[in-house]
Amino acid sequence: MSLSDHLRVAGVMTSEEARALLLEEVHRRVHMRLIEELGPELSEGNLTPSELRARVNTQLQAALEEESTPLSLADRVRLGEDISNDILGYGPIQRYLEDPEVTEVMVNGPQRVYVERFGRIERTQSTFIDENHLRRVIDKIVGEVSRRVDESSPMVDARLPDGSRINAVIHPLAIGGPFLTVRKFSKDPLQVDDLIVNKTLTPALARFLEACVVGRLNVVVSGGTDAGKTTFLNVLSSFIPSDERVVTIEDSKELQLRQEHVVSLEARPSNIEGKGEVTIRDLVRNSLRMRPDRIIVGECRSGEALDMLQAMNTGHEGSLTTIHSNGPRDTLSRIETMTLMAGFDLPIRVIREQMSSAIDLIVHLDRLRDGTRRVVQVSEVQHMEGDVIVMQDLFMFDFSMGIDDEGGYKGTLKSMGIRPQFTDKLADAGVVLDADLFEAEAFARVAAHR
Numbered sequence: 311m312s313l314s315d316h317l318r319v320a321g322v323m324t325s326e327e328a329r330a331l332l333l334e335e336v337h338r339r340v341h342m343r344l345i346e347e348l349g350p351e352l353s354e355g356n357l358t359p360s361e362l363r364a365r366v367n368t369q370l371q372a373a374l375e376e377e378s379t380p381l382s383l384a385d386r387v388r389l390g391e392d393i394s395n396d397i398l399g400y401g402p403i404q405r406y407l408e409d410p411e412v413t414e415v416m417v418n419g420p421q422r423v424y425v426e427r428f429g430r431i432e433r434t435q436s437t438f439i440d441e442n443h444l445r446r447v448i449d450k451i452v453g454e455v456s457r458r459v460d461e462s463s464p465m466v467d468a469r470l471p472d473g474s475r476i477n478a479v480i481h482p483l484a485i486g487g488p489f490l491t492v493r494k495f496s497k498d499p500l501q502v503d504d505l506i507v508n509k510t511l512t513p514a515l516a517r518f519l520e521a522c523v524v525g526r527l528n529v530v531v532s533g534g535t536d537a538g539k540t541t542f543l544n545v546l547s548s549f550i551p552s553d554e555r556v557v558t559i560e561d562s563k564e565l566q567l568r569q570e571h572v573v574s575l576e577a578r579p580s581n582i583e584g585k586g587e588v589t590i591r592d593l594v595r596n597s598l599r600m601r602p603d604r605i606i607v608g609e610c611r612s613g614e615a616l617d618m619l620q621a622m623n624t625g626h627e628g629s630l631t632t633i634h635s636n637g638p639r640d641t642l643s644r645i646e647t648m649t650l651m652a653g654f655d656l657p658i659r660v661i662r663e664q665m666s667s668a669i670d671l672i673v674h675l676d677r678l679r680d681g682t683r684r685v686v687q688v689s690e691v692q693h694m695e696g697d698v699i700v701m702q703d704l705f706m707f708d709f710s711m712g713i714d715d716e717g718g719y720k721g722t723l724k725s726m727g728i729r730p731q732f733t734d735k736l737a738d739a740g741v742v743l744d745a746d747l748f749e750a751e752a753f754a755r756v757a758a759h760r
Contacts, residue, residue, distance in 0.1 A: 333385060338439050340373045341393050366397050401447045402436035407474070407494065414536070417490040420444045429681025444488050448478045451490075458582065467579075469562045472497065493536075499566040502545050510538065510675070511685045512723050515705060518688075518747050519673070523549035525736035526628035528668055532641040533675035538683035539632040540564050540608065542675055546630055550604055554628075557597040559590060560608035573600060590614045591652075594621065607631040613652030615645050622668035638672040638689035642699055645669075659697055666691055666699045670732050680718045688723075690730045704730055704748070 347369055370393055374386055395404035406412045406425050414426040420438035424431055438444040452459050452468050459466040464483045469475050473495035480488040500508075502516050511519075522529060523546055531546070533539045547567050550556060557573045558565050565574070575597065580587035590607065591614035597605055598621060605621055607614065609632045622629050635641040642665055649661050674687040686707035692700045708721040729748045736743060 332379065333389065336377060336379050337389055337392060340370070340377065340389065341396055341439065341443075343373050344369055344393065344397055363394075363398055366394060370394060370397075396443070396447075400451065401443065402438055403447070403490075403492065405436075406434070407470075407492065413494055415490075415492040415494070417444065417488075419484075419486045419489065429677070429683070441488065444490070445480065448480065448488055448490055451476055452478065457579070462582075467562055469564075470495070473563060473566075475562050475564060495564065496541075496566075499544055500541055502548065505542070505545055508682065509722075510542070510683055514725075514747055515685060515688070515723055518705075518743065519546060520549045521736060521741045521743055522671055522732075523547075523628065523630075524551065525732075525739040525741035527670035527732060527736070528622045528627060528629050529671045529673060530641060530645075530669055531630070531632045531673050531675065532635045532638065533632075534634065534636065534677065537675040537677045539675060541683075542673070542685075543606070543608070543630055543632055547606055550628070554603035555601060556604045556606060557600055557602040558606045558608070559593045559597060561590060561611075565606065565608060567606075573602075591617055594618060597621075598626070602626060603628070605629045609633070610645070610648060612648055615648035616652040616654070619645070619649065619664045619668045623664060635674075638674050638687055638701060638703075641672050641674070642669075642691070642701075662697065662699050663694055666694050670735075671730075672701075678719055680713070682719070684719070685723055690732065692731055702726075702728060702730070704728060 344366065367390075370390055374390065392402070395401055400407060402423060403415050403417065406415045406423075409425075411427050412425045413429075416424040416426075416431070417438075418424065420441050420443060423434045423436045423438075425434055426432075438447070448459060451470065452466050454471060455468045457466050457468040459478055459480055461480075461482065464480045466478050467475070468478075470492070475493045475495070477491045478488060502511075502520075505511050506513055506516060519529075529546060531539050531543050544565050544567070547556070547565065547569075550567075550569060552569050552571070554569070555571045555573070556567060556569055557575065558567065559575045559577075561577050563574060563576050575593045577590050577593060578586065578588040589612075590610075591612065594605070594607060594614045594617040603626075605618070605626050606629065607618055610618055611634075618629065618631055633641050633644055635644045642662075645665055646658070646661050649656070649664075669691045672687075672689045672691065673685060674689070675683055676686045677683050684707060685705070687703060688705040690702045690704055692702055694700070703726050705723050705725055708724050709719070711719070711721040714720055725748055727748060729743075729745075733743055
């Protein structure tokens with residue numbers, strides 16, 4: 311009698327739970343058998359993907375036929391799909407990577423798999439067999455993009471072939487791990503109309519931001535983790551005229567620009583000898599020699615902030631980037647700190663003068679408690695007064711409207727009724743801003759109109 315039968319007879323679990331445990335036992339047994347039988351063929355890479363899939367399916371069906379455990383047709387199909395995913399795909403998380411409703415997959419050790427749907431996190435019923443099973447999936451992912459993860463380098467950032475970004479942490483850093491996080495890459499990137507439908511921004515703000523991008527203002531998109539900064543940056547980049555040369559610089563490629571004249575650069579970590587690293591800062595400096603009309607840095611995290619400021623101040627207007635921060639004012643503090651990380655002993659006032667001269671606009675996003683991602687503040691960076699950078703809020707999210715019965719925020723983005731100082735700069739570039747964008751009541755009417 312199997313373990314599941316013993317537990318069912320003893321009354322420890324229901325027949326459904328015992329059945330699930332039985333299927334897990336069969337899954338483990340057949341999976342390990344295929345790993346032993348196909349091990350060399352899986353690792354040597356001598357077979358094409360179609361040949362390998364046919365070989366795996368043949369061995370899998372033979373193994374299931376020899377199973378002594380009685381299986382229904384539905385159980386057999388499910389086991390075949392799950393084991394095939396383990397061998398050819400990314401195991402238990404493969405189904406979530408293929409699910410268009412899932413935006414993020416979080417694996418907290420072999421027994422706990424979470425996903426994000428519609429901005430909310432939920433635990434799934436999927437599990438890995440053990441830590442070794444999870445490690446094989448992680449090794450497969452990072453190996454496909456020529457990265458490595460081991461005890462000497464227990465953390466890794468990489469991306470799947472479809473562009474989805476992954477982060478993995480293993481022992482000895484991961485207690486109870488390994489841990490794996492996958493932020494999925496949208497095959498059909500969101501457009502500005504999608505963000506309007508999702509209430510991330512309003513039609514009026516979309517018109518305003520399009521004018522700012524076309525008018526070559528330097529824009530920083532700020533926000534916390536998972537606030538939608540990269541998606542928003544991708545939408546902003548869609549406003550760039552098609553006749554301009556754009557250089558994108560990212561740690562892991564995520565931007566999906568639709569323009570034809572785009573050059574994409576991606577940072578590279580050091581090799582096993584600790585050599586060959588190419589940083590974001592290296593790429594920013596190199597991009598200045600590539601005759602860019604626009605420079606888009608996926609995210610400034612360190613000393614590259616100084617190079618980005620210099621680029622913005624030396625003829626590369628219209629540059630875009632993102633910053634992790636809690637608000638527009640905090641964004642400037644973060645850039646100041648990152649500039650100091652470049653290793654130059656610059657006076658604080660000099661750095662602030664560089665920022666006030668380079669940055670025109672900060673758009674701050676937040677992921678609210680209802681799971682939605684919204685633009686909550688848009689601020690203009692104006693000038694220096696003493697040692698302080700003067701900022702002016704142009705648009706603010708109205709939290710005072712409260713929450714509806716379903717827990718969603720009723721508020722929307724509202725104009726502060728103030729025209730930005732860069733209006734003349736845009737006019738010189740041939741871009742005219744409608745006056746109603748900055749009149750609170752008129753903005754509300756435009757925002758409500760689709």
